[in-house]
Amino acid sequence: MSTSLSRQLTCFIAAEHSAERSLLRRQLEERQITCFSVDKVNASGGPSVSIHALIQRSDFVVGILSLHTSMNVTFELGVALGLNKPLLLFGDKSSSIPSDLASINILRLDKLAPEGWTGYIDAFLQTVRPPKAISMKSPRPKGTESARRWREIRADFARLLERRGGEAAAEFERLTERAFMRAGLATSDSPGRDFGADFAVASPKLIEVFSLPILIEVKFTVEKRPLQDTLGRLATLVRERRGGAGLVVTAQPTKANVHSDFVVPVAVIAAEELFDWLQKDQFEERFVGLVNTFWARER
Numbered sequence: 001m002s003t004s005l006s007r008q009l010t011c012f013i014a015a016e017h018s019a020e021r022s023l024l025r026r027q028l029e030e031r032q033i034t035c036f037s038v039d040k041v042n043a044s045g046g047p048s049v050s051i052h053a054l055i056q057r058s059d060f061v062v063g064i065l066s067l068h069t070s071m072n073v074t075f076e077l078g079v080a081l082g083l084n085k086p087l088l089l090f091g092d093k094s095s096s097i098p099s100d101l102a103s104i105n106i107l108r109l110d111k112l113a114p115e116g117w118t119g120y121i122d123a124f125l126q127t128v129r130p131p132k133a134i135s136m137k138s139p140r141p142k143g144t145e146s147a148r149r150w151r152e153i154r155a156d157f158a159r160l161l162e163r164r165g166g167e168a169a170a171e172f173e174r175l176t177e178r179a180f181m182r183a184g185l186a187t188s189d190s191p192g193r194d195f196g197a198d199f200a201v202a203s204p205k206l207i208e209v210f211s212l213p214i215l216i217e218v219k220f221t222v223e224k225r226p227l228q229d230t231l232g233r234l235a236t237l238v239r240e241r242r243g244g245a246g247l248v249v250t251a252q253p254t255k256a257n258v259h260s261d262f263v264v265p266v267a268v269i270a271a272e273e274l275f276d277w278l279q280k281d282q283f284e285e286r287f288v289g290l291v292n293t294f295w296a297r298e299r
Helices: 019-029 047-056 071-082 119-127 143-161 166-182 204-210 224-239 271-279 283-294
Strands: 003-005 010-014 034-036 060-064 087-091 106-108 134-136 186-189 199-202 214-219 245-250 266-270
Touching: 010 019, 010 071, 019 034, 019 060, 034 204, 047 071, 060 071, 071 087, 143 166, 143 271, 166 186, 166 199, 166 214, 166 271, 199 204, 204 283, 214 224, 224 245, 224 266, 245 271, 245 283, 266 271, 266 283, 271 283
Parallel strands: 010 034, 010 060, 060 087, 087 106, 214 245, 245 266
Antiparallel strands: 003 134, 186 199, 199 214
8 A cells, every 4th residue: 555644544344353354454454544443332232323433433344245244234334335435345146235335345355464465455545534634654743853843733732722712612622632643543524513522543452442432522611500511411322322522632631531320431631631642652551441440341
């Protein structure tokens, strides 16, 4: 692959547990694509909530069709079609193909092998890349260049602290998302203005731990009562399986940390500490450690 993304692509995999699915995930992750899939669904949230949220936040969907394609896989592909997500499908001559998918080009399963991963599939990936996100592959900035870019982020933040009003709040949100992207984490926008989170963050490690992206809400000014309301909305979204965890980023430090009244992973962090974690490539480890006491996950 000769290109890389300034924003990582995200993909939902609709397939049964199999060697082919493992190979597919490996091929995609080698191309720096964050992969989502539903293996176990929280019964309290219901399968449609979790699957819809995952597919909605994915840039495209990959499916593997077998001789007896399960109802779950068929449902997931149906959701993808309903959301107009780009589809990349694999199967063989004996695959059971739902009628609505009959018009879609289906690649042979042997294309999943490293030697079969041809230009067609890489060309498909190019079609779902945001046009401005394509650039020549280059190593992630290190040393003085990386330090300079983080100094710019911190300088921009210092200037925001001297300002007030909605404009500064909106810029703080964009700056926080920029910091996550600078650290190499995939971000995706909120599905709606009143959703309860500004954007979501994902990485293979975070998905491995939480199963879903982390929902991020950015607050430039914070008072005790509004902060409790914000934590409550994030906790509700996590319970509904719209995200795997919640994080409120504040411009100034607060006494709140993990809100233990919610038996879900919801936390608060000041921007300066967040920037430290991101710059040192410690966000995943530190965030998991921060909320680890307050949640449990089936394995």
